[in-house]
Amino acid sequence: MKRSHFLKTAAGASLFFAGTPIxxxxxxxxxxxxxxxxxxRTFVGKAHSxxxxxxxxxxxxxxxxxxxxxxxxxxxxxxxxxxSHVGHKELASYLLDAGAQANIFTAALFGRMxxxxxxxxxxxATLHAKGPHGFTLLHHxxxxxxxxxxxxDYLVQLGATEKKIALY
Numbered sequence: 001m002k003r004s005h006f007l008k009t010a011a012g013a014s015l016f017f018a019g020t021p022i023x024x025x026x027x028x029x030x031x032x033x034x035x036x037x038x039x040x041r042t043f044v045g046k047a048h049s050x051x052x053x054x055x056x057x058x059x060x061x062x063x064x065x066x067x068x069x070x071x072x073x074x075x076x077x078x079x080x081x082x083x084s085h086v087g088h089k090e091l092a093s094y095l096l097d098a099g100a101q102a103n104i105f106t107a108a109l110f111g112r113m114x115x116x117x118x119x120x121x122x123x124x125a126t127l128h129a130k131g132p133h134g135f136t137l138l139h140h141x142x143x144x145x146x147x148x149x150x151x152x153d154y155l156v157q158l159g160a161t162e163k164k165i166a167l168y
Contacts, residue, residue, distance in 0.1 A: 035067050044069040047079035051091050054079060058098060066101050073167050077132035084109045085135040087143030105131040108140040108155070111148035120158065127158050130165045139163040 039057070043064045046053040058064055068076040080100040083091040092106055104126060107115035116137070120127055127137065138160040141152040 035061070035063060037069075040064065040067045041069045043067065044077050044079050044082050047082035047088075047091060047095070048086050049088065051088075051094065054091060055094070065095065065098055071133070075133060075167050080106060081132040084140055085132055085143065087145070089144075089147075103131075104129075105135075105137060105140045108137045108148060108151050109144045111141070111144050111151050113150050113154065116151050117154065127155065127160055128162070128165070130167065134165045134167045136160065136162055136165060 039061065043054065043057045043061075044067070046057070064079070066078060066080075068078045068081075070076055078100070080092060080095045080102075083089075083095060084106045087109065089109065092109065096102060096106070104116060104119045107119070130136065131140065138152070138155050141148040141155055142163065144151065
């Protein structure tokens with residue numbers, strides 16, 4: 001339901017007390033349109049391998065940076081998630097430098113033990129978390145190669161065994 005329609009209904013009207021707004025919905029700027037789903041799918045898809053296209057699309061549409069494509073069945077993926085699970089460190093670094101939202105999967109790819117260890121200490125179940133397409137932390141650390149060897153060993157020591165977990 002759009003905000004303007006909500007405010008015209010009884011539910012929306014109940015947000016006012018003696019004519020004074022309790023929540024000032026109308027003070028928010030007009031909503032921008034959602035990103036085009038095909039554009040997001042293209043951007044995320046190209047982030048698996050095509051640095052030039054990703055750079056061009058991001059220059060033209062900066063709001064794509066943290067956009068996630070829904071591949072269905074709860075499989076959401078950002079460009080950073082795509083670059084990370086295929087081990088494309090150059091593209092992942094470019095996205096991080098542009099301000100992409102970093103996560104533990106990307107930290108595992110880059111072998112960032114100072115991030116991975118405290119995250120797993122705080123949230124142990126994350127050891128078996130599914131990233132895009134069901135790829136685990138173990139998979140990301142393997143894709144990190146030599147740079148991620150310490151993280152890989154640590155994950156195995158904690159009991160990580162699966163590289164991919166079925167999404168459905």
